[in-house]
Every structure is written in structure tokens, then in C-alpha cells.
Amino acid sequence: MSKSTQRPYHVVGLLDDADIIWASIRRAVTDAGREIRFSTVAANVGDTNLLTIYQALSGQSQQQTETHFAGKGYGELKRIVADLRLHRITW
Numbered sequence: 001m002s003k004s005t006q007r008p009y010h011v012v013g014l015l016d017d018a019d020i021i022w023a024s025i026r027r028a029v030t031d032a033g034r035e036i037r038f039s040t041v042a043a044n045v046g047d048t049n050l051l052t053i054y055q056a057l058s059g060q061s062q063q064q065t066e067t068h069f070a071g072k073g074y075g076e077l078k079r080i081v082a083d084l085r086l087h088r089i090t091w
Contacts, residue, residue: 021082021085021086022082025082031046036070036072038062038065051066051069051077053085054068054077057088
């Protein structure tokens with residue numbers, strides 16, 4: 001997801017329907033490594049974007065969020081973030 005591009009699915013909007021949210025999160029770029037964690041390195045912001053969405057919607061700290069995703073894969077990260085987004089913000 002990127003706010004600097006205008007391609008389809010580049011952001012998750014508050015008013016997006018479920019199909020757009022799923023597609024946007026599924027297409028989100030993740031980092032090259034296997035460990036899911038927050039990063040301040042500009043080249044590794046893929047995980048941080050998804051983790052920040054999760055953190056904001058779950059109310060967990062950074063440490064709790066990283067612990068929650070320890071040992072999980074990127075597919076599971078994306079599914080959990082999409083599910084949380086759909087269940088927390090509904091119209």
C-alpha cells in the first residue's frame with residue numbers, strides 16, 4: 001500500500017467496501033525477510049504499514065503486536081489485518 005501512487009488498491013480507505021479492502025491488503029507489499037516486525041528503515045516499511053493498521057485497530061502496543069505475529073507468515077498477517085479492519089470499521 002502506498003499513498004504516493006494512484007494505482008488501484010494502493011490504500012485502504014475508511015469507506016471502502018469489503019472486496020476492495022481484501023484486495024488492497026492482499027496486494028500489500030511486505031518486507032523480504034521472514035520475521036514480521038516494525039522497522040524504521042525506509043526500505044522495510046511493508047510490514048510496518050500492516051502492523052500499524054493492526055496496532056491502531058487492536059489497541060495493542062508495538063511489542064504486543066510483534067509478539068502476536070511471531071512465527072506467523074505474511075498470508076496470515078494480511079488475513080488478520082483485513083479481518084480486523086472489516087470488523088472494527090463497518091458502515
